[in-house]
Amino acid sequence: MQMHIAVIPGDGIGPEITQAAKMVLDKIASVFGHEIAYTEVCAGGAAIDRFGDPLPAEELKKCQSADSVLLGAVGGPKWDSAPRRPEDALLALRKALGLYANLRPALLTPCLAQASPLKQELVQNGLDILVVRELTGGIYFGKRGKDAVSAFDVEQYSDFEIERIARRAFLSARGRKGCVVSVDKANVLESSKLWRSIVSRVQQEEFPDVALSHMYVDNAAMQIATNPSQFDVIVTTNMFGDILSDLTSVITGSIGLLPSASLGDSSPGMYEPIHGSAPDIAGENKANPIATILSCAMMLKLDFGLASEAEAIERAVNGVLEDGWRTFDIKDNDKPYIGTAEMGRLIADCI
Amino acid sequence: MQMHIAVIPGDGIGPEITQAAKMVLDKIASVFGHEIAYTEVCAGGAAIDRFGDPLPAEELKKCQSADSVLLGAVGGPKWDSAPRRPEDALLALRKALGLYANLRPALLTPCLAQASPLKQELVQNGLDILVVRELTGGIYFGKRGKDAVSAFDVEQYSDFEIERIARRAFLSARGRKGCVVSVDKANVLESSKLWRSIVSRVQQEEFPDVALSHMYVDNAAMQIATNPSQFDVIVTTNMFGDILSDLTSVITGSIGLLPSASLGDSSPGMYEPIHGSAPDIAGENKANPIATILSCAMMLKLDFGLASEAEAIERAVNGVLEDGWRTFDIKDNDKPYIGTAEMGRLIADCI
Numbered sequence: 024m025q026m027h028i029a030v031i032p033g034d035g036i037g038p039e040i041t042q043a044a045k046m047v048l049d050k051i052a053s054v055f056g057h058e059i060a061y062t063e064v065c066a067g068g069a070a071i072d073r074f075g076d077p078l079p080a081e082e083l084k085k086c087q088s089a090d091s092v093l094l095g096a097v098g099g100p101k102w103d104s105a106p107r108r109p110e111d112a113l114l115a116l117r118k119a120l121g122l123y124a125n126l127r128p129a130l131l132t133p134c135l136a137q138a139s140p141l142k143q144e145l146v147q148n149g150l151d152i153l154v155v156r157e158l159t160g161g162i163y164f165g166k167r168g169k170d171a172v173s174a175f176d177v178e179q180y181s182d183f184e185i186e187r188i189a190r191r192a193f194l195s196a197r198g199r200k201g202c203v204v205s206v207d208k209a210n211v212l213e214s215s216k217l218w219r220s221i222v223s224r225v226q227q228e229e230f231p232d233v234a235l236s237h238m239y240v241d242n243a244a245m246q247i248a249t250n251p252s253q254f255d256v257i258v259t260t261n262m263f264g265d266i267l268s269d270l271t272s273v274i275t276g277s278i279g280l281l282p283s284a285s286l287g288d289s290s291p292g293m294y295e296p297i298h299g300s301a302p303d304i305a306g307e308n309k310a311n312p313i314a315t316i317l318s319c320a321m322m323l324k325l326d327f328g329l330a331s332e333a334e335a336i337e338r339a340v341n342g343v344l345e346d347g348w349r350t351f352d353i354k355d356n357d358k359p360y361i362g363t364a365e366m367g368r369l370i371a372d373c374i
Numbered sequence: 375m376q377m378h379i380a381v382i383p384g385d386g387i388g389p390e391i392t393q394a395a396k397m398v399l400d401k402i403a404s405v406f407g408h409e410i411a412y413t414e415v416c417a418g419g420a421a422i423d424r425f426g427d428p429l430p431a432e433e434l435k436k437c438q439s440a441d442s443v444l445l446g447a448v449g450g451p452k453w454d455s456a457p458r459r460p461e462d463a464l465l466a467l468r469k470a471l472g473l474y475a476n477l478r479p480a481l482l483t484p485c486l487a488q489a490s491p492l493k494q495e496l497v498q499n500g501l502d503i504l505v506v507r508e509l510t511g512g513i514y515f516g517k518r519g520k521d522a523v524s525a526f527d528v529e530q531y532s533d534f535e536i537e538r539i540a541r542r543a544f545l546s547a548r549g550r551k552g553c554v555v556s557v558d559k560a561n562v563l564e565s566s567k568l569w570r571s572i573v574s575r576v577q578q579e580e581f582p583d584v585a586l587s588h589m590y591v592d593n594a595a596m597q598i599a600t601n602p603s604q605f606d607v608i609v610t611t612n613m614f615g616d617i618l619s620d621l622t623s624v625i626t627g628s629i630g631l632l633p634s635a636s637l638g639d640s641s642p643g644m645y646e647p648i649h650g651s652a653p654d655i656a657g658e659n660k661a662n663p664i665a666t667i668l669s670c671a672m673m674l675k676l677d678f679g680l681a682s683e684a685e686a687i688e689r690a691v692n693g694v695l696e697d698g699w700r701t702f703d704i705k706d707n708d709k710p711y712i713g714t715a716e717m718g719r720l721i722a723d724c725i
């Protein structure tokens with residue numbers, strides 16, 4: 024297969040981790056007989072420095088004409104008081120590419136269970152939660168404004184927006200344990216009442232085989248922290264998903280390992296690690312590339328339909344971890360650890 | 375002192391826990407020479423059953439003319455499909471009494487550290503966090519509506535609303551470790567940008583002695599779950615506060631123990647346990663009254679300025695817990711436990 028991948032290295036550790044991920048993708052290509060062409064895209068803080076714009080039209084176009092987009096990370100304190108923010112590139116990419124579904128798998132493998140902030144008894148059987156966050160609607164993209172004495176943002180959802188994200192969640196659940204928890208604040212918000220009724224209708228009409236329950240967002244935060252193994256798929260709005268997907272990730276104890284996919288209906292998907300640009304360790308060959316590498320596995324499966332290739336990557340990552348190889352962020356107290364490039368090479372070698 | 379307290383028993387375990395709390399208040403009155411008059415108020419599901427309205431005007435008036443309000447809990451599955459919801463009473467009381475500041479102390483006493491879902495190493499030195507949640511503004515009370523194909527809610531904050539809640543947080547911090555973390559989503563929301571700038575200005579102009587930092591809400595959720603001991607006072611909006619105050623509470627492991635105060639500038643404050651109405655154990659003398667009893671301590675201190683009386687309650691609660699007395703929810707595996715009324719009596723006896 025011919026694959027055209029736009030790569031946004033971005034800021035901080037972004038260039039190193041995308042570099043390591045490309046090693047793995049290249050190995051996949053050679054083992055499975057594919058051809059990959061990469062187009063480098065400048066976005067985020069790097070693009071502010073170079074063009075004064077976090078996502079110039081030319082760079083966006085490169086993403087739009089690729090089959091898929093791999094993103095390292097954007098942002099850093101360097102641009103804290105810049106007139107434009109690196110993160111604006113993320114929001115612009117999501118909107119321009121129509122990436123309305125953010126899939127955030129939070130997997131805790133028993134071999135890394137001790138890294139979780141939660142007690143062993145809560146995570147000893149591992150965790151396997153998929154948070155499906157709506158990504159192009161809600162208060163992130165609603166009307167906003169200010170006057171002399173106040174400011175406002177509008178949380179708004181249409182039937183259509185809720186239907187399509189609900190479908191995505193139910194479809195994902197079918198390939199998993201078949202249980203969806205929809206999170207809202209329907210005891211207060213009008214938009215949440217609509218959310219709840221549309222999600223219920225989509226389940227009844229199209230996914231009677233999937234189990235659905237509803238949870239208020241405050242309760243969901245408590246349940247994730249105290250009894251995470253009850254969850255299979257969580258579907259929620261952009262704003263609640265921002266909070267709950269990060270909370271769900273962090274309780275696995277290894278945010279350096281977690282990938283994400285942002286998908287539209289037809290456009291290229293965007294794949295990125297859930298961690299940030301970690302400017303404090305940038306350029307030190309210290310970052311963990313596994314989250315980015317696992318994001319490539321999601322890409323192969325979801326954008327290219329290459330399930331065996333995706334599994335080959337996941338197997339290689341697990342093998343390397345089970346053999347005890349660790350990067351700095353997940354090392355055991357005084358055990359040795361390896362660098363970003365070495366981890367990438369080891370995983371590529373295992374494929 | 376003469377005290378006139380409106381008591382809203384509410385639903386589920388509400389009547390039992392407020393009953394136990396009154397035993398403690400009565401003991402305080404007799405030991406310290408005060409006089410307490412109680413007015414019982416019907417609100418929540420009980421009021422829906424009796425009047426078809428979760429907060430009839432007459433009942434609200436009883437609260438408005440009291441010095442202080444004690445609330446048990448409202449809500450339950452019984453009213454899930456009722457046209458009016460018990461929880462509407464809460465929102466109506468907050469608005470009518472002008473209770474814009476919700477103070478939620480999350481205290482983890484080392485003797486109950488094993489109840490926390492977090493690893494011992496994260497909580498072994500105890501936790502003492504105060505979440506200050508804005509309670510009468512934001513998306514809870516903004517404009518909302520729907521049309522044929524969508525629904526919306528407006529998150530709006532004025533300078534004035536932000537100033538007064540910020541002051542409350544800074545004042546609270548002065549009596550504590552002097553550190554405030556303000557939580558917002560200023561990288562996306564216009565109302566959060568205003569929030570951040572006003573909180574910063576109030577600190578600079580009026581509280582230069584208090585340390586202030588800012589955190590995005592997604593990061594705050596992660597920090598609370600992984601490194602809670604970094605926090606002293608957290609101040610945030612109504613919606614973010616709903617989520618983060620519950621998350622902060624639950625990591626202490628003992629939501630049955632945590633009180634709350636909702637305060638305005640002059641009106642009576644409202645004091646209530648943070649837990650719900652627990653209809654599953656209602657009427658069984660099984661509920662833990664400690665959160666309600668500690669809410670009375672907050673009331674004595676904040677509404678009546680009776681700091682010694684408040685401390686006497688807190689000392690009695692700690693004494694009883696240290697002596698090993700437990701209610702069902704916090705008992706050690708197969709150790710014995712006592713009922714709601716017994717716990718109330720024991721604590722009263724210790725004063």
Ligand SMILES: CC(C)[C@H](C(=O)O)[C@@H](O)C(=O)O
Nearest residue numbers: 110111113114265561562592
């Ligand atoms: C950087 C920020 C705008 C972004 C978001 O809130 O969506 C980030 O937190 C994320 O979750 O990808």
Ligand SMILES: CC(C)[C@H](C(=O)O)[C@@H](O)C(=O)O
Nearest residue numbers: 210211241461462464465616
């Ligand atoms: C019942 C609900 C309306 C309420 C809220 O969201 O404020 C509750 O969750 C709380 O925190 O007191």
